[in-house]
Every structure is written in C-alpha cells, then in structure tokens.
Amino acid sequence: MTSELIIIVVAFLIAGWVQGIFGFGFAIATTLLLVNTVDFTTLVFLNLCMSVVTSLIAMLSGKNLKTINKNTLLKLIISSSAGLILGMAIITYVDAAILKKITLVVILLASIASLTKSQALFAHPYMGWIGGFFSGVLTPSTGINGPLVALHLNAAFTDKQEIRNTMLAYLFFIMTFGVISMSIKANLSSETTNMLVKVILPSILGYVIGMFSFRLLSDVIFKRTVNAFLICSSFASLVYLII
Numbered sequence: 001m002t003s004e005l006i007i008i009v010v011a012f013l014i015a016g017w018v019q020g021i022f023g024f025g026f027a028i029a030t031t032l033l034l035v036n037t038v039d040f041t042t043l044v045f046l047n048l049c050m051s052v053v054t055s056l057i058a059m060l061s062g063k064n065l066k067t068i069n070k071n072t073l074l075k076l077i078i079s080s081s082a083g084l085i086l087g088m089a090i091i092t093y094v095d096a097a098i099l100k101k102i103t104l105v106v107i108l109l110a111s112i113a114s115l116t117k118s119q120a121l122f123a124h125p126y127m128g129w130i131g132g133f134f135s136g137v138l139t140p141s142t143g144i145n146g147p148l149v150a151l152h153l154n155a156a157f158t159d160k161q162e163i164r165n166t167m168l169a170y171l172f173f174i175m176t177f178g179v180i181s182m183s184i185k186a187n188l189s190s191e192t193t194n195m196l197v198k199v200i201l202p203s204i205l206g207y208v209i210g211m212f213s214f215r216l217l218s219d220v221i222f223k224r225t226v227n228a229f230l231i232c233s234s235f236a237s238l239v240y241l242i243i
Contacts, residue, residue, distance in 0.1 A: 005198065005211055007037060012050065012199040013206040019054045019219075020210015022144035022226055023167035024205075026051045028233045032240065042192045044143055048178040050203040055172035058165060067161040068169050075125075076132035076149060083136020084177060091140045095113045097241070100142040106149045106236040111230040114155055121154035121235060137172065145174050147230055160222035164214065198234070 014027035027047040033044055056065050114122050121127070131148040139145045149170055153163045184187070217225065 002146035008034060008195070008199065009202045011037075011103075011202075012046075013202040015047075016050070016054060016203040016206025016208075017210040018206075018229075019051065019214065020207040020212075021214045022150070022229060023058075023148060023164035024171060025229060025233065026054065026152050027143055027146070028237065029038070032233070032236055038195075042188075042195065045179075045182050045192055046196055047143070048182060050199065051175040052179055054203065054207040055168045055175065056118055057099040057204070058168040059172055064105065064165045064185045066170070067159070067165045069157065069162055069166045072128055072153070072156070073166055073169050075128045076135075076166075077173055079129045080139075080145075080170075080174055081134030084139060085136075087137040087140040089180075090137075094141055094205065098150040099138070101173055101238065101241055102142065103138055103144050104210060104241070105236045107144075107151070107230060108238060110151055111147075111227055111234060114151055115227055119155045122151050125156075128156070133172075139155055139174060139178060143178075146171060147234065148232065150226060154223055154226045158219055158223075160214070160219045162227070163222070196197050 010034040011030055014033065015026045016031045017023040027044075030043060030047055110122070126147075131152045135145040135148045138148075146167070150163075152165055152169055157163050157166075172235075214222070
C-alpha cells in the first residue's frame, strides 16, 4: 500500500467517523483532507457514494427509522427537489467557486448566529423549506447540501437521535440523486471504480466508530458539537478557498 493510498484510506475513515457522529459532514471532511491528493470529480463521486452507503446503514435500523421526523423529512425532500431542478438549470450559468465562497460565509455566520437568541429563527418551520430548497440548488454546482439543513434540524429539535437520523434520511435521498446524476453525466474512469472499492471498508468502519462515539454524547453536548463543527469546517473551507 502506497503512502498516498494510506492517506486516502485514513481520510475516508475519519470522514465515516464524522458522518457517524453528526449524520452529515462526510464530504466536508474528505474535501479538506484530500482536495490536493485526489482528482476533484473523483472525490465528489466517492463522497456521494459513501454518503449513500453510510446513510443506508442507518436506514436499515428500525430504531433509527422510528426517530426520523417524517413531516420534516417530507418537507425537505419536496423543497430540495424543487431546488435540484433549479440547480441543474443554472449550473452552466454560475461560477461554482464564487457561489461556494458565498455559501460558506453564510453557513459560518448562520452557525455563529444560531448560538445566540437568533436560534429561534433557525428553528422556525419555514426554515426547513428554505434550507431544503437551497440545499437542492447548491448540490449540482457546489456539493454543499448538509450544513444548511443541519442548522435547521439542530435548532428545531432537542433529541439528538431525531436530529441525526432525520439528517441521514435526507442525505440518503439527495445523495442518491447525486450518484445517479454523476453516473449518467460524468465520464468516470476505471480508476474511480477501483478507488471506490478501496474506500468502502474504511468508510463503513469509520461510520461504525462514529455511531459508538455518538452514543457517548448527551443531547446538549451533541447540539453544541454540531454547531462547533459547522463553524470550524466552514471557516477552514473558506480559508482554503481564499488562500
């Protein structure tokens, strides 16, 4: 095993761990760790596939399914579907790099604001529609679809199971769309398929470790950790894009 492959495997292990704890963040982790190591198109496809796999694992649990907020999930699916249609229509007319920077700034400021009395704003039912819609719009061009929804769920609910599992169910829907879309449109190489095989096990292992880590967190600590992750990851991503 080469040193480069070891780095990739460890990065996907860490990303799986992050996804296992928060219910999102797989793509954020791998992008920060591997953007200079793996071809970006390949990395996006691997992220989509592993997000689907880890989300599917969560959906196979009857206990997890019971804690999903069905009304919120339906709202997110409907609004993000409308957003995906618009996102696909404008993808050739927008500068993805600039849009990504703007999105990261919004996420950073919103994450900080959610720590204050403004939390009630993010908890409002209408924010589910808004977050889901823009999550769908941004998916084709930037791949940023988790944080906006996570902000709403983290503010709206107090039960960590409800937050995490509703997030995973939503990601299963939108990431599956991404996998199908890229499989049809992108000219994926055989190297991408080979790499996919190599990162499946570390991703799943990381996810399982993340699940056990998740169980150690209280509801309050979980919510605070989600906010901290959103702030730190959006800031780090923004700094990297600017530099």
